[in-house]
Amino acid sequence: MLPRSTPGDLELVGPLGMTAGGCVSNTGGMLAALGAPVEVVGDAGGDELGRTLVRLLTTRGVDTDGIRLVPGRSTSYSVVVQPTGLDRSFWHHAGANAEFDGAAIDLADAGLLHLGYPQLLPALAADAGAGLHALLSRARAAGLTTSLDLAVLDPASPAAREDWPALLRKVLPLVDVLTPSTDDLRSVLGLSGDDLDAARSLVELGPAVVMVTAGSAGARLCTAGPERLAAAGAVLGDVDIPAWSDCDIRAVAPDVAVRTTVGAGDAATAGLLFGLLSGVDPTRALDVAMRTAGRALTAPAS
Template sequence: MHGRAVGDVLVAGHICVDLVPEFPGAARVEPGALFNVGALGIRVGGSIANTGSALAGLGVPVRAHGLVGDDALGAIARDQLSAIDGVQADLVTTRDHATSYSIVVQPRGEDRSFWHHTGANDAFDGTTLDPTGARLVHLGYPPLLPGIAADGGAPLAATLAASKEAGATTSLDLAVVDEASRAGGYDWNSILTEVLPHTDVLTPSLDDLISALRIAPRTGLADELAEDLLARGAGIVAISVGEEGLLLRAAGAERLARGGPVLRALGAEWAGARVRVDPVPVDRLGTTNGAGDAATAGLLAGLLRGAPPAAAVKLATWAAADWIESSSCSGVRIAARASGLTPWARG
C-alpha cells in the first residue's frame, strides 16, 4: 500500500497526459502530406485528473491516485496534478512502463477522437490503492486499465470490495472499449456481473455500454440498460446519453442502505428514483474532452452533500456544461456563491 487517504474522497485509476494540437480547420490524415496546425496544448488528463479537478472545482477536496512512468510525461502529470487547487497528487512511479498519453484530435466545433497509449495504466491493478479514511472511492476507466479488469474482473471486484470493507461508498466510471486493445478481448458482460454488486454508483455513457456489451443502439436502450445494471447489483446508475441528456436510476431503499456512508445518508426520495434531464446549453464550445468526467463529479458532489435526485442530476449537467466551456467547474461554484445558493440548487 502507498500512502493513506487524507480527505473524504479518493479518485483512482486512469491518468494520462493529453497532447492537444490546435486545428485551424479539418483534421486530415494523408500519407506523405504536410498539414499546418496550431499550438500544442499539454495537460494532465484521464479519469483521476478530470474527475478530481472537477470535484475540487465544486468544493470537494480529493486525493488522486494512479501510476505514471519515470519519464518527462510522468513529471508533467505529477506537476500539473499537484498544481490543481484542492487536489492532492498521490502518484506511484513505475520504471517498467512509460506514462500514458492521448493525442486528442478535436477540430474546432466538432467532437473529439483519441489516439491513446495506456502505458503505466497497464500496471494498475488496485494493489497500490489504500482506501483508509475515504468516505467515497471513485475508480475510473477500467477498459483502459487492462490489469485491473483481467481475470474476469476479479482484481476490480476485489478493489471495490476492499474499499467497501474499509467503510467507503464506491463509484465506478467506464470508458469506450476499443476492440483492438488488450481489454477489448475481455468479456465485459461477465465483468460487469462480477463487479456491480460492489459498485454503489455507476456513471457510464451510453457509448461506453454499447461498446462494452457489443450491442446496437436503439430507442429506449438507456432505460433498458439502467434497469439491467440495477438488477445486477449497482446502487445508483447515471447514464450520459449525449444530446439526449442524462438518465439517473436508483435501486430500492435496502440496496441504498448497503451503499456506504454516502448512500446511507440520502433521503427517502432516492429509493427507486428515476430522473432524466436535458443537457445544459453552452455559450461556446471549448472542449468536450473530460465533460463526462465533470458530469460524474457533479453527481458525486450532489450525493456527498445529500442533494435530492433531481438536484444532483442538475448539478451533473451544469458541471458538464461548465467544463465544455472552460475545462473546469469553477463557474458552477462561483455562480452558486454569487447567488447565495448551494451548488445543486442552481438553475
C-alpha cells in the same frame, strides 16, 4: 479540418495543448473545484511526462501523494483529435497504467472510492476482472461508497478479450454509483435503441445509483430500493434514503455554447458525486451533474 498525412509534405497545424486528462484529473479536479477534498491515485512513468503530470494535477487542487512514478515505465497519454463541429476521438498509450491493479491503494480515512475506465487498465480487467473485483470488495468491506465509470472499449485492445457483460455482472453488485455514457455501453454491451433505457436495467444488476449520460440527449438517473441504498457505504449513508429510493429522472443536456466535449462525462460524474457528498435530493444532484458538465463543455479547448 484534420491535416493530410501525405509522406514528405509539411502541414501547418494549430497550437498544442497539454492537460492532465482522464477521470483522475477530470473527475478528481472538478470535484476539488466544487469543494471536495480529493486524493488521486495512479501509476505514471518515471519519465519527464510523469513529472509533468504530477505538476499538472497539483494545479487542479488535488492531493497527488497517491501518484507513483514507476522507474523504467512510460507515462500513459492520449492524443485527443477534435475537428471543428465533430465529436472527438482518442489515440491512447496505456504506459504504466497497463500494470495498475489497485492493490497498493490505501483506503484509510476515505469515504468514497471512484474508479474510472477499467477497459484502459488491463491488469484490473484481466482474469474476468479479478483485480477490479478485489479492489471493490476491499473498499466495500472498509465501508466506503464505491463509484465506477466506464470507457469506450477498443476492440483491438487486450481488454477486449474479456467477456465484459459477464465481468460487469460480477462486479456491479459491489458498485454503489455507476456513471457510464451511452457510447461506453454500446461498446461494452452492444446496446441499441434508446440507450438511456439502460440506466434502469443496470440498476437491476446491482448498483445503488446509475446515471447514464448521452451527450446532446441529456442523462437519466435511476436508483435502487431503500435496502440497497442503505448498504451503499459511508457517503450514501448521509443522504435521505426515502428521497433517493426507486428514482427515475431524466435531464436535458446543458444549454451552452459547446467549445469542447473532452471531459464532459467526467465532469457530470463529479457533479453527481458532489451532490451525493452534499446530501442533496436526486433531482438536485442530477442538476448539479448537468451544470458541472456544462462547465466542461464551455471550457477553452486545450
